[in-house]
Amino acid sequence: MDDKIKAIIGFILIILAIVSYLASSLYQTLETIGTALLLIFMAMVLGVAGLLMLWRYLPRIL
Incomplete structure (x- = not known):
């Protein structure tokens, strides 16, 4: 793939x-605390993956 697509x-x-x-x-109630933790974990994983992709491919574009 092109580096611009990877940065996007x-x-x-x-x-x-x-x-x-x-x-x-x-999700702030006690019944859905597992869902909240799952969403926070997903946010961390997606954020780290996005930052690593930008850190790797954005300097090649600029």
Whole structure:
């Protein structure tokens, strides 16, 4: 794939991480604490993956 496409995928992953983290703040009751933790974990994984993709492919574009 082209480096620009990979950088765009990195931005999309970061946006998904932000949305996932914001969605986890909706689950504040004790019954859904597992869902909130899962969404926070997904946000961390997506955020790290997005940052690593940007860190690797953005300097090649610029």
